[in-house]
Amino acid sequence: MSRKLLLKNDHIQGINTLKTYKENGGYSVLEKALKGMSPDAIVEEVKKSGLRGRGGAGFPTGMKWSFLAKPEGVPRYLVCNADESEPGTFKDRYLMERIPHLLVEGMILSSFALGANTSYIYIRGEYFYVSRILEQAIEEAYQAGYLGKNILGTGFDLDLYVQVGAGAYICGEETALLESLEGKRGNPRIKPPFPAVAGLYGCPTVVNNVETIAAVVPIIEMGGDEYAKIGIGKSTGTKLISASGHINKPGVYEIELGLPVEEFIFSEEWCGGIKGGRKLKAVVAGGSSVPILPADLILKTANGEPRLMSYESLGEGGFVTGTMLGSGGFIVMDEDTSIVKNLYTFSRFYHHESCGQCSPCREGTGWMERILKKILDGRGSLADIDLLWDIQSKIEGKTICPLGEAAAWPVAAAIRHFRPEFEAYVTNPDSIKDIKHYYRLKN
Amino acid sequence: MTNSQDIQFSTEAMEKVRKIISRYPTGKHKSALIPILHIAQAEFGGWLSSQTMDYVASILEIQPIEVYEVASFYSMFNLQPVGNCLIEVCRTSSCWLCGAEDIIDHIENKLGITVGETTPDGMFTLKAVECLGSCGTAPMMQVGADYHENLTIEKVDNLLDQFKTDNKKSRYC
């Protein structure tokens, strides 16, 4: 059995209540830290742990925390990113729904470390029922004296609120999230300034993913050095993976970073292999934004090394033969899957979710979707494939926020690794009829 | 001009609104806009008319355009009336891989409408939406606040029947 830090108690009945959570050791880390550690000491442990942001970018959390500006007399904020809208990703929902107090405890610990006296959890609007679960947990924490004024008699004050979004993937981008939290359209801000200097209401702010903040609890519990021993190389600790698609056992798994991809897909402990005994065709390993890889490249790197579930190993080979761990949204496709059609669902998604501020993304995402639809409809030409390639290259890197890249990369990767399939669509559509279940196009 | 006087939150809703506004630092009450729009949508028929939005603007003491800008940005706010029961089926990658299109087809046939339409009796509106964070239990749909997961044709049939008997309203807040 693999080691579990976040989900070790997820099977316990009633773990969503304060009572059961406490009976299983909950809030003991908070008590220990608030009474016995300085905020800086907590930051230090997080630094030592090597924890990297679990929201997608993988930025070292301790370093991010140490960048937080601390001008006199200006409030600081901690905002938890629970927007979770990257297709293929549902781990934060699972964690918040099952063990809401773990996030609440992490928020209190982290707010204490950062010197924030008001913190927000920004959750996507569709997770309304989860927001209720969180609010319930927060209410319990207030009652127990873990929130509010003079927490545990330490003089530390903290108010924690849940803010519900209203349907916009882009609000997962941290500055768009802050805009939304300020009651505005979710338009990403032009950086600099970064949130660490001017974030919520113009004040220094740290934005972290749900899983990142939850991981602070076991890190303080075991110490940063111990945490860093788990995992592999610079990919320390455990990671929640959202596994979906054509596998026997979809769901959220906590893995130790460094687990071989092959084992993850095929072992009974994890995904349990491909549904119906079919063959593996491709995997999107880290949420819709990251490059798709064909079976051979997801199982082994171009050098023939086994591919591991870690930031470095998945990134091995760059975008030519590699991909990214991203948010850990692991989408598996069997041999009958149309890669073109899957790409179309992604492109339609990015088109739908572009905020519309900057011209390459506003105009380019819709254009790519239309061309893909044309190809799927059997009206495409070889030139359309080249055009798609060119459009994605003209979006990538030219936009205000990384949604531009997120829209461009999947297109580039699908063409890079599955060009013959695109060509078949335009030159010989009949040859694809075998995969007709997935070939069919519906609006 | 608008008659924001015509609409008024219930005392209960107004209490919620006040509580929400108190979460933010003084002068930052605009932060309450999105939560309040959710309440308004639930209170006033499942959608946001310009009167409703003007009313919200007056509560927060902001310009009406600031409300229109925000309301029209987020996909959960309906700027046109919708049926009592709004059915939102996810159509993105993982759900598509697991048969979301069959589910959508089936609902279309059963209700006699296509995606984006409302049944003539005003009972159901069907939408195809983007990933709702339930990809591991695909295919799925959201109705009101509820997630219905691991859908099969039979399951959908049962749900639709039940919604009809319960005269289900998808409003929530």
Place this chain on the structure above:
Amino acid sequence: MPKITIDDIPIEVPEGTTILQAARMIGGDIVPPAMCYYSKLETSGGYCRTCIVKVEQGSAKDPRPMPKPVASCRTTVMDGMVVRNITSPENLEARAGVVEFLLLNHPLDCPVCDQAGECHLQDLSYEHGKEATRNEFERREYDPIDIGDKIKLHMNRCILCYRCVKVADQLTDGRCHGVINRGEHAEISTYIEKAIDNDFSGNMIDVCPVGALTDRTFRFKSRVWFTKPVDAHRNCDKCCGKVRLWNQGEEVLRVTARKDQWGEVEDNDDGSTAWICNECRFEKKNLSDWTIEGPSDISRHSVISANHYETLRSIQTNTLKMMGAKPHGVKVELGEGALDPNNQK
């Protein structure tokens, strides 16, 4: 003061200067085109991406190149920065891509657009665009609407530069128009029919880089290049009263603010911006209302080309072609008639 080079030209600029401002200090064709940035409006810029440049060296301290092109209008210089604009073929290619995106949904109505001859998008496509667009899909279409009795909005032509929104925020006392909807469907709107009515709202017309916001009081549909701009002033208790009149014979067809070589409203002597009020703009259409100072010094090339019809013609035809018009399509080619001062259609 930071020292930088742009296209190998060295310049020393005050701390906090943006790359675009530094380039404007140098002048000439190394200045990146700016469709959304407007130096007189706070927080403008960053949206259109036409001003992107390549930063080959971030600073003397950290000489690494920046990984992506940056918006020169929103990037401040650092000592030792090495910037490439027109000396980077890669950058020019990237910009051509942005131009193609901007034209993707732009209507083919230059021949009937009030802005023709002073449209920044036309200049941009002429100077920075490439061959014809590869877009074969239908363009977004919106009906033109009147926002009040003074201003017309042709949303089809809008490039969402946000300048008019910033004017309303920064110059007027209650914004009633803005950007609604999201992504490709984002549009400038009042949402419900509303007149934009404020003493300074007319400045939205002057900042609009394209023909999306136009002056409904512009009498007679006249091509800009048939009007003679003169600078004039009057005593106005609301604004500086310093304007540009666009006359035909004895008639004042249109009143605008005075613009500088970057197409921005000029500064007053005290450094403030010479915005004009709606009374001066919309109500004072008699020569006798004004003290004439003399012919305007206009440096924007497409307006100069008023005297060079052929240049203008080729700019327009080229723009139209890039937007996908058939090269010899009768409908969209700038017809002879359009160049005839007596043709007031």
